[in-house]
Amino acid sequence: MIRPLAITPGEPAGIGPDVVLQLAHAGGDICVVAFASAELLARRAEVLQLNITLTLVSIEDFATLSAAKPGNLYVYDIPLKTHCNAGELSALNASYVLETLDAAIDCAQNQHVAGIVTGPVHKSIINDAGLPFTGHTEYLRDACGVEDVVMMLATEGLRVALVTTHLPLAEVPSAITPTKLHSTIAILYAALQQDFGCSQPKILVSGLNPHAGEDGHLGREEIDTIIPALEKLRAMKLNLIGPLPADTLFQPHYLDGADAVLAMYHDQGLPVLKYKGFGNAVNITLGLPFIRTSVDHGTALDLAGTGHANTGSLTTALTTAYTMAMHREKRYA
Numbered sequence: 232m233i234r235p236l237a238i239t240p241g242e243p244a245g246i247g248p249d250v251v252l253q254l255a256h257a258g259g260d261i262c263v264v265a266f267a268s269a270e271l272l273a274r275r276a277e278v279l280q281l282n283i284t285l286t287l288v289s290i291e292d293f294a295t296l297s298a299a300k301p302g303n304l305y306v307y308d309i310p311l312k313t314h315c316n317a318g319e320l321s322a323l324n325a326s327y328v329l330e331t332l333d334a335a336i337d338c339a340q341n342q343h344v345a346g347i348v349t350g351p352v353h354k355s356i357i358n359d360a361g362l363p364f365t366g367h368t369e370y371l372r373d374a375c376g377v378e379d380v381v382m383m384l385a386t387e388g389l390r391v392a393l394v395t396t397h398l399p400l401a402e403v404p405s406a407i408t409p410t411k412l413h414s415t416i417a418i419l420y421a422a423l424q425q426d427f428g429c430s431q432p433k434i435l436v437s438g439l440n441p442h443a444g445e446d447g448h449l450g451r452e453e454i455d456t457i458i459p460a461l462e463k464l465r466a467m468k469l470n471l472i473g474p475l476p477a478d479t480l481f482q483p484h485y486l487d488g489a490d491a492v493l494a495m496y497h498d499q500g501l502p503v504l505k506y507k508g509f510g511n512a513v514n515i516t517l518g519l520p521f522i523r524t525s526v527d528h529g530t531a532l533d534l535a536g537t538g539h540a541n542t543g544s545l546t547t548a549l550t551t552a553y554t555m556a557m558h559r560e561k562r563y564a
């Protein structure tokens with residue numbers, strides 16, 4: 232039996248609590264436990280005029296839970312630090328957000344839950360509170376003590392993974408090293424095989440510079456770093472195409488038959504993915520000791536408490552995590 236999935240709704244002032252409650256109202260076949268303030272969820276349910284019964288659960292209960300009926304939600308209660316109104320950020324609740332993550336990570340590491348599905352956090356309010364945080368991806372990597380992880384977003388017909396994640400653009404070129412490329416591609420390749428059923432993954436690798444450097448006339452990172460790294464990995468029988476110009480690789484001529492695109496930085500790959508699938512895409516952290524998926528959207532403070540937030544991405548994140556858990560269960564059975 233698949234253990235429950237932990238859901239962290241993320242920033243309490245954002246739409247994370249809304250979409251979790253909206254899904255609980257609709258019901259479903261997947262057993263989830265919200266790692267969140269029960270008081271916050273109860274109040275937001277009132278604002279949204281959703282009739283939801285919250286059942287507080289402890290870790291000892293997790294093994295006995297099955298999917299809650301429509302209108303019900305299991306909650307592992309983690310109190311807010313201060314009152315929260317929809318749409319109004321408070322730095323005082325930043326440590327609450329990290330506490331929900333820490334509790335979920337602890338449960339995933341101890342296999343009390345099958346994985347973690349995260350709602351959106353507001354990165355800058357966490358930083359304003361004096362807490363170092365660039366994103367879940369890096370936070371999870373450090374919490375799990377693994378050397379490297381890979382951010383991959385997926386929607387119907389397209390997977391985009393990134394070499395670098397939350398980094399100022401000026402720091403990107405120096406972060407693309409042979410070691411980083413090797414590690415990213417190894418993690419991506421293994422995950423495509425193990426979790427996504429691609430027996431011989433074919434990966435399209437973008438260049439960094441316009442036109443993939445135009446033979447060195449528009450930048451030398453392709454010649455000095457990317458091409459040598461890809462050649463070494465190809466010698467290990469990995470099917471890697473590139474470096475391809477990022478502006479032309481996102482078309483059927485290249486994408487048909489490919490299993491993933493590897494982009495060099497956040498805003499090279501993700502705008503294309505989100506243009507294709509915003510609202511139905513999932514963000515997956517590859518290389519962790521447990522499953523972690525997330526929504527494709529941010530905190531959307533403008534929509535919090537209005538009932539207009541779309542639940543599509545949370546549904547995709549949940550079903551992806553559940554499918555990954557089923558694959559892993561079968562593989563290790």
Ligand SMILES: NC(=O)C1=CN([C@@H]2O[C@H](COP(=O)(O)OP(=O)(O)OC[C@H]3O[C@@H](n4cnc5c(N)ncnc54)[C@H](O)[C@@H]3O)[C@@H](O)[C@H]2O)C=CC1
Nearest residue numbers: 350351352353354355525527528529530531533534540541
């Ligand atoms: N997984 C995570 O934790 C993520 C967090 N963020 C954070 O979110 C904050 C706000 O970021 P933005 O760039 O404004 O992106 P955003 O996704 O919050 O909002 C962009 C636009 O999309 C709309 N939107 C977002 N989610 C929606 C949904 N479920 N249904 C309907 N409309 C939706 C918003 O109303 C807004 O107009 C930032 O602090 C950012 O760091 C952003 C992306 C992912």
Ligand SMILES: NCC(=O)COP(=O)(O)O
Nearest residue numbers: 366367368369501514525
């Ligand atoms: N654009 C994706 C994003 O910013 C989410 O990052 P993370 O919090 O999942 O690391």
